[in-house]
Amino acid sequence: MSASKPFASFFTVIDTPLFYKSIAELADALAAGTTTSVALTQAIIERTLAVEERVKAFNSYDTTDALAQAAASDARRAAGQVLSPLDGIPIGIKDVIAVTGQPLTASSKMLANFVSPYDASVTQKLKKAGAVIWGRLNLDEFAMGSSTENSAFHTTRNPYNLDCVPGGSSGGSAAALAAGEAIATLGSDTGGSIRQPAALCGVVGLKPTYGLVSRFGLIAFASSLDQIGPFTRTVEDAAILLQSIVGHDEHDSTSVKTEIPDYRAALKEKKGPWRIGIPKEYFAEGLDPEVAAAVEKAVSFYEKMGCEIKNVSLPHTEYGVGVYYIIATAECSSNLSRYDGIRYGHRSAEANDVVDLYFKSRAEGFGAEVKRRIILGTYVLSSGYYDAYYLRAQKVRTLIRQDFLNAYNEVDAIITPTAPTPAFKRGAKADPLAMYLCDVYTIGVNLAGLPGISVPCGFSSSGLPIGMQLIGQPFKEADLLAIANAYDSAHDWSRRTPKL
Amino acid sequence: MKYEAVIGLEVHVQIKTRSKMFTRVAAGYGQPPNTLTDPVVLALPGVLPVMNKAALDAIIKTGLMLGCDIAPICKWDRKNYFYPDSPKNYQITQAAQPICLNGAVEIELPGPSRNIQGEHKTIALTRIHLEEDVGKLNHEAFDSLVDYNRAGTPLMELVTEPVIKSADEAYAFLTSLRATIVYGGISDCDMEKGQMRCDANISIRPVGQKELGTKVELKNLNSISYVRDGIAHEIKRQIAVVENGGVIVQETRDFDGQAGTSKSLRNKENAHDYRYFPDPDLMPVKVDEAWKARLLAECPEQPFTKQTRFQTVYQLPYTLTSALVWDHTLAAFFEEAVQLAGASKAQSVGNWVVNDLQRELGAAKLELADSKIRPGHVAELVKLIDAGTLLANAAKEVFIDMAGTGEMPAAIVARKGLAAVPTDTAELETWCRAALLADAKAVAEFKGGKDTAINAFKGPVMKASKGKANPKLVDETLRRLLAEG
Known part of the structure; x- marks a missing residue:
């Protein structure tokens, strides 16, 4: 693979098909009248019909509904009532985010036939921004996994190599975008579920600060860690999409009242140079040399643009995975209790009484990984174990957050690899522990509640995308995006497309 | 041997708010099944709770009226258990830190008669915390149907110290507590509508023994009288068991108020592990002095x-x-x-x-x-x-x-035309004079010092007035005329 070409995007834009254009480009084209939302949505639908059989990114899509939304957008535009830069842009939604009248399955047999009667707050916001809500994207069941292989329906493929996984849990969101089946997508990130698949599929993925985006209408995995965020082709697009989904929501008391800056404007206003930290604990054993080399090249880019590069230490990093699998499983064991076959969802036909109904419905409805985590979480919350596991884990979680806050006394952002390796083959990580280690670099960000973004920064020798992770300070997404954009706008990694 | 009872009460009171504890749908009673619901009440995938501040106000007010210490921060926990009346299969409650601690309820015990004030004492409270009510199961012939109208209604649980000594004390406690809560506008406390519910923990011990006996929990005491009757019945039952050489087992019993009998529901071995942990969906809420002062000013x-x-x-x-x-x-x-x-x-x-x-x-x-x-x-x-x-x-x-x-x-x-004859009329004087003239003997008796002789004139006067004369005026007029002549 060739080295980075600064400002290469000027050349790629011209002959890019509609379905591979960025939000920023399409907003301009729609404004100029060189295309319409219906034409764009039709192009996305045709592309999806052409490649979806190989990629399998979607659980469902509704072309009639999407085209109706697109026509409504075109009508608004004709009437001079454009709602936002997203007006008319088809955006795919991870199948854990509620959309009225559309399936909401969490890629679980438990919810295979569930149709949401209400909108998530982010869905409402996207609708208000005029976006075309498009398709329900596959994931690891209930967002538990790092490969999308835990979907109860089908495994999504990596568009760069169909034998490889797209990462997870938001694998469908990353793969659909990389395959040109959407202009942008939403995912959710509990331990790396946006950033890791973004890295593995060569797209940009942002996990916002905990509390910046409402979780109302997001099927809960681990409430204190979950956060919705955008998948986009460029960092600039991430700024545009983030803008439309942030803000305090009266339906989510963990959403924070905070001043919302103009993220896209910040890309231009904030020019650096920045102080960038390299945590030694993130460049240790288990890191693929090609990934290490690509991230180190990105570091030298920042150095060349005048940034101060500093070594920092995050000493409690090694406890991250352990702490995560206590807190996340504890919360999920309680969050998933509602799936009992009583009011909605899978109900066993075999049950004799109410207890039997619970046992059989849940045994039939949940997959192996979900059951494993419910059992783990139930155990760590049990009487007599709570203090040793859950309470202790919460204390270590505070130390992990403090590590980051200490580092931010010296640096503006931290750079790490997003994932230890590029995409791996389907079925390669049958051992749950090996799979859990895919999130070793992303978990700390969730535990600390920080914003993190994965930006494409190269390709492996076998042609698989590599991503770097930039970690910012709480609620300073504007700075984080500016730092990421400085790199992304000077390289074309994020605008490369797979041969499909 | 003489025994004494040790009783602690757990009282659940629905708080009268317009909306439910963690969502905006209306709270209420007597509506068609499952109409007071929304995605949050039904625990649909993806929903989140948001605290009803009016309910927090109400419980803090209750705490202030009962002299409780108010916690500086309102925190929420999840109590995990599976039951079809609980849509999330966990209940949001305050396990680790109740919003109200300590406090007491003043009671009046029955006096020696209805007209004489009884002894006053105070019953110490352990805690009052806020939580959400569950739905209702209705068992049909072949099905059980669930109604979630009640689910999510703000509910406070008030727990006493084990200091109640008799069924009468428990009765007086609930009467006083109910009045205070109704006074404060917190709840209507209608036990028939389930707005107030009471469970009693009862044990007995020989008088003089310090250690507590094994406690039995009595449930379904759905009127204040049933609480009294149920406790009295349970104390008798326990004494009878012990006197007959038996042992009290820790269990939950169901009291049938109409029949005056109780039966075992479950024993200790079937106790739940509720796996309490802080609810990550709800942020702690700070209760500052100004907030408390505002509510204190509202207390009646x-x-x-x-x-x-x-x-x-x-x-x-x-x-x-x-x-x-x-x-x-x-x-x-x-x-x-x-x-x-x-x-x-x-x-x-x-x-x-x-x-x-x-x-x-x-x-x-x-x-x-x-x-x-x-x-x-x-x-x-x-x-x-x-x-x-x-x-x-x-x-x-x-x-x-x-x-x-x-x-x-x-x-x-x-x-x-019900007015009494007006004051000082000539008519009244005429009737009085006529009465005096008609009974010279009585006049003589009165003048001789027999005061009651005056009554002899009143009947004829009243008769003449057709009952409308004011007896007080008749009396005054007669005395004046007698004095004059």
Whole structure:
């Protein structure tokens, strides 16, 4: 693979098909009248019909509904009532985010036939921004996994190599975008579920600060860690999409009242140079040399643009995975209790009484990984174990957050690899522990509640995308995006497309 | 051997808020099944709870009225257990840190008679915390149906220290607690509607023993009388078990108030592990001094304070005050009428309110608020009587009339011609003179010093007046005439 070409995007834009254009480009084209939302949505639908059989990114899509939304957008535009830069842009939604009248399955047999009667707050916001809500994207069941292989329906493929996984849990969101089946997508990130698949599929993925985006209408995995965020082709697009989904929501008391800056404007206003930290604990054993080399090249880019590069230490990093699998499983064991076959969802036909109904419905409805985590979480919350596991884990979680806050006394952002390796083959990580280690670099960000973004920064020798992770300070997404954009706008990694 | 009982109560009270504890859908009673629901109540995938601040206000107010310490931060925990009436299969509650700690409820034990004030004591509280109510299961022949209308209703759980000694104390406790809560506008505490529910933990021990006996939890005590009866029954049952050489087992028993019997529901081995942990969906809420001060200012006068005030300010006898203060609307009605009639007529007003008004409400099966009789009616009635315009029997008739018509007493008196004969009329004097002339013997007796001889003239005077003469005036006039001649 060739080295980075600064400002290469000027050349790629011209002959890019509609379905591979960025939000920023399409907003301009729609404004100029060189295309319409219906034409764009039709192009996305045709592309999806052409490649979806190989990629399998979607659980469902509704072309009639999407085209109706697109026509409504075109009508608004004709009437001079454009709602936002997203007006008319088809955006795919991870199948854990509620959309009225559309399936909401969490890629679980438990919810295979569930149709949401209400909108998530982010869905409402996207609708208000005029976006075309498009398709329900596959994931690891209930967002538990790092490969999308835990979907109860089908495994999504990596568009760069169909034998490889797209990462997870938001694998469908990353793969659909990389395959040109959407202009942008939403995912959710509990331990790396946006950033890791973004890295593995060569797209940009942002996990916002905990509390910046409402979780109302997001099927809960681990409430204190979950956060919705955008998948986009460029960092600039991430700024545009983030803008439309942030803000305090009266339906989510963990959403924070905070001043919302103009993220896209910040890309231009904030020019650096920045102080960038390299945590030694993130460049240790288990890191693929090609990934290490690509991230180190990105570091030298920042150095060349005048940034101060500093070594920092995050000493409690090694406890991250352990702490995560206590807190996340504890919360999920309680969050998933509602799936009992009583009011909605899978109900066993075999049950004799109410207890039997619970046992059989849940045994039939949940997959192996979900059951494993419910059992783990139930155990760590049990009487007599709570203090040793859950309470202790919460204390270590505070130390992990403090590590980051200490580092931010010296640096503006931290750079790490997003994932230890590029995409791996389907079925390669049958051992749950090996799979859990895919999130070793992303978990700390969730535990600390920080914003993190994965930006494409190269390709492996076998042609698989590599991503770097930039970690910012709480609620300073504007700075984080500016730092990421400085790199992304000077390289074309994020605008490369797979041969499909 | 002599035994003593040790009783602790757990009281659940639904808080009267417009919306539910963690969502905006209306809270209420008696609606068609599953109409008071929304995605949050039904625990659909993806929903989140948001705290109803009015419910937090209400429990803090309750805590302030009962002298509790208010926690500086309101925190939420999840109590995990599976049951079809619980949509999330966990209940949001306050396990680790209840919002109200300590405090006490003042009670009055039964006195030696209805007319004599009983002994007062205080029952210490352990805690009061806020949580959400569950739905209701209705068991049909082949199915069980669940109604989530009640699910998510704000509920406070109040726990006493194990310091209650008898069924009568428990009864007095609940009576006093209910009055305080109703006074504060926190809940209507209608036990038939499940707005107030009580479980009792009961144990016995030989008098003098320090260690507590094994406790039995008694459930389904759905009226204050059933609480008293259930506890009395359970104490007797436990004593009988021990006297017969048996051992009390820790269990939960169901009391059937109508039959006066109880049966075991479950024993200790089936106890749950609720896996409590802080609810990550709800942020802790800081309760500062200004917040508490605002709520304290809203707290009304307590029943016993009111009773003392009625006794000292209005000179009301104990019997009247005890009939007035437990119903705060009745007490307020009384005070309003006294304001209009004048404080000197408080006892008369009190008698009309407690006896006649209550009787008319009972007969018509009306709530006070729905009655046509307002404080102004009672005040005017008392004034007419005091002025001598209205006599006792006529006043009773006026009262019954105004209960039906809502007309003011003076209007009824005029309409029905019930006015007593006016003061100092020549007619009254004529009747009196006639009566004196007719009975010279009695005149002589009176003048000879037999004061009661005057009564002999009153009958003929009243007869002549067709019963409308004011006895007081008749008496005065007769004495004046006798003195004159």
